[in-house]
Amino acid sequence: MAVNIINDGDRSPRILLREPTGSTTEVLLYGGQVVSWKNQRREELLFMSSKAIAKPPKPIRGGIPICFPQVANFGTLEQHGFARNRLWSLDEDPSPLPPANNQSMVDIVLKSTEEDLHTWPYRFELRLRICVGHEKLTIIPRVRNVDSKAFSFTIALRNYFSVSDVSEVRVEGLETLDYFDNLLNRERYTEQADCITFDGEIDRVYLSTPTKIAVIDHERKRTIVLRKEGMVDAVVWNPWDKKAKAIVDLGDEDYKSMLCLDAASIENAITLKPGEEWKGRQELSIVSSSYFSGQLDPQKVLHGLR
Numbered sequence: 654m655a656v657n658i659i660n661d662g663d664r665s666p667r668i669l670l671r672e673p674t675g676s677t678t679e680v681l682l683y684g685g686q687v688v689s690w691k692n693q694r695r696e697e698l699l700f701m702s703s704k705a706i707a708k709p710p711k712p713i714r715g716g717i718p719i720c721f722p723q724v725a726n727f728g729t730l731e732q733h734g735f736a737r738n739r740l741w742s743l744d745e746d747p748s749p750l751p752p753a754n755n756q757s758m759v760d761i762v763l764k765s766t767e768e769d770l771h772t773w774p775y776r777f778e779l780r781l782r783i784c785v786g787h788e789k790l791t792i793i794p795r796v797r798n799v800d801s802k803a804f805s806f807t808i809a810l811r812n813y814f815s816v817s818d819v820s821e822v823r824v825e826g827l828e829t830l831d832y833f834d835n836l837l838n839r840e841r842y843t844e845q846a847d848c849i850t851f852d853g854e855i856d857r858v859y860l861s862t863p864t865k866i867a868v869i870d871h872e873r874k875r876t877i878v879l880r881k882e883g884m885v886d887a888v889v890w891n892p893w894d895k896k897a898k899a900i901v902d903l904g905d906e907d908y909k910s911m912l913c914l915d916a917a918s919i920e921n922a923i924t925l926k927p928g929e930e931w932k933g934r935q936e937l938s939i940v941s942s943s944y945f946s947g948q949l950d951p952q953k954v955l956h957g958l959r
Contacts, residue, residue: 656668656670656743656757656759657669657670657671666682667679667680667681667682667688668680668681668682668759668761670757670758670759670783670784670785671757671785672755672756672757672785672786672787673755673787674693674787675692675693675694675695676690676691676692676693676785676786676787676788676789677689677690677691677785678690678691678783678785678790680759680761680783681713682740682741682742682743682761683709683739683740683741684712684713684718684719684736684737684738684739684741685719685736685737685739685741685761685763685779685781686712686713686716686717686718686719686737687699687716687717687783687790687792688701688713688715688716689701689716690785690790690937692788692939693787693788697815698790698814698815698877698937698939699715699716699717699812699813699814699815700715700716700813700814700815700816700907700910700911700912701713701714701715701716701813702714702715702902702903702904702907703903703904703907704901704902704903704904704907705902706901706902709738710738711738711902712733712737712738714813714900714902714903715813715911716813717792717810717811717812717813718733718737718811719736719737719779719781719794719808719809719810719811720733720734720736720737720807720808720809720810720811720915720917721734721735721736721737721779721794721796721806721807721808721809722734722735722736722773722775722777722804722806722807722808723806723807724807724808724809724888724917724919725835725919730772730773731772733809733811735769735772735773736763736779739763739766739769741761741762741763741781742761742762742763743759743760743761743762744760744761744762744780747760747762747780747782748780748795748930755786755787756784756785756786756789756791757784757785757786758782758783758784758785759782759783760780760781760782760783761780761781761783762778762779762780762781763778763779763780764777764778764779765777765778765799775798775800775802775804776798776799776800777796777797777798777799777800777804778796778797778799779794779795779796780794780795780796780797781793781794781795782795788938788939789936789937789938789939790936790937790938791934791935791936791937792810792934792935793932793933793934793935794808794810794932794933794935795930795931795932795933796808796923796925796930796931797925797928797929797930798925798926798927798928798929798930799927799928800927801927802927803924803925803926803927804924804925805922805923805924805925806922806923806925807917807918807919807922807923808884808917808918808923808933809884809888809915809916809917809918809919810884810915810916810917810935811888811913811915812879812913812914812915812916812935812937813911813912813913814868814877814911814912814913814914815910815911816868816870816873816910816911816912817870817871817872817873817910818872818909818910819851819891819908819909819910819911819912820850820851820852820909821870821871821872822850822851822868822869822870822871822912823848823849823850823868823869823871824848824849824866824867824868824869824889824912824914825848825849825866825867825869826862826863826865826866826867827844827849827859827862827866827887827889828844828846828847828848829843829844830843830844830859830860830861830862831843831844831859831860831861832844832857832858832859832860833857833858833860833920834856834857835856835857835858836854836855836856844859849889851891851912853893854891854892854893854895854896855889855890855891855893856888856889856890857888857889857890858886858887858888858917858919858920859886859887859888859889860885860886860920861885861886861920862885862886862887864880864881864882865878865879865880866878866879866881866887866914867879867940868912868914874941875939875940875941876939876940876941877937877938877939877940878937878938878939878940879914879916879935879936879937880934880935880936880937880938881916881933881934881935881936882933882934882935883918883931883932883933883934884916884917884918884933884935885918885920885921886917886918886919886920887914887915887916887917888913888914888915888917888919889912889913889914889915890912890913890915891908891911891912891913892908893908894908896908916933916935918933
């Protein structure tokens with residue numbers, strides 16, 4: 654399917670993908686960042702800050718930025734690495750991947766520059782394949798070591814989801830798991846709750862997570878299912894009211910309508926020898942929640958029984 658490239662605004666160009674039933678996604682080449690994902694009813698499924706800064710080099714707050722080669726400050730580089738602050742290009746020679754049947758897709762690539770080598774002295778190629786289908790958005794990241802020496806990296810796809818009211822949302826699939834609490838000096842804890850609910854700031858890295866995690870939005874009667882491969886950790890983040898007011902590019906009330914749930918590899922860095930390639934996969938899909946006595950059976954979502 655055709656790839657529409659639009660040149661306008663401060664962060665041009667951007668790529669518009671549209672699949673046959675009407676679902677769309679928009680990708681900025683600056684940062685390699687998905688900034689919109691709409692279903693066939695034209696409902697926006699990703700959050701974008703009301704105070705998002707449109708001009709580079711600051712990354713835009715919202716959508717799905719990629720954190721590479723470092724997540725957060727788990728290392729010596731700038732916060733979340735530099736891939737989200739670079740201009741990507743269309744990938745003219747993508748590695749073979751299974752065809753995306755009945756989907757609209759684009760391949761983009763970021764290659765290390767001499768400037769990058771001053772801060773992270775390894776030559777790499779970071780590729781993203783982005784596919785939009787009916788009620789589905791798939792992102793396939795790949796990292797290739799094109800250096801003469803091995804390197805290690807961490808990576809995350811930071812999914813800013815648009816929700817009705819974060820205090821009415823719950824996350825299923827992380828029960829009983831260990832997590833690092835970034836609000837408590839990264840101390841390790843074990844999740845005791847039956848599901849994750851929100852009544853204050855949260856910033857946690859859940860470890861060795863399942864391949865499926867569900868975000869259940871009661872008010873919108875909608876569930877977003879995150880399926881992932883190659884990224885075993887998951888980050889859950891919401892700044893809540895006090896932190897939101899301290900973030901320059903986030904509206905004071907924006908925290909109420911957003912939830913970050915990231916597919917990530919953080920605890921154990923990925924190491925590549927020269928010539929080796931790593932591949933991950935993230936699939937986001939929308940399930941219309943059926944309610945009986947006000948509840949959705951999360952097991953049906955997590956185990957694919959719709």
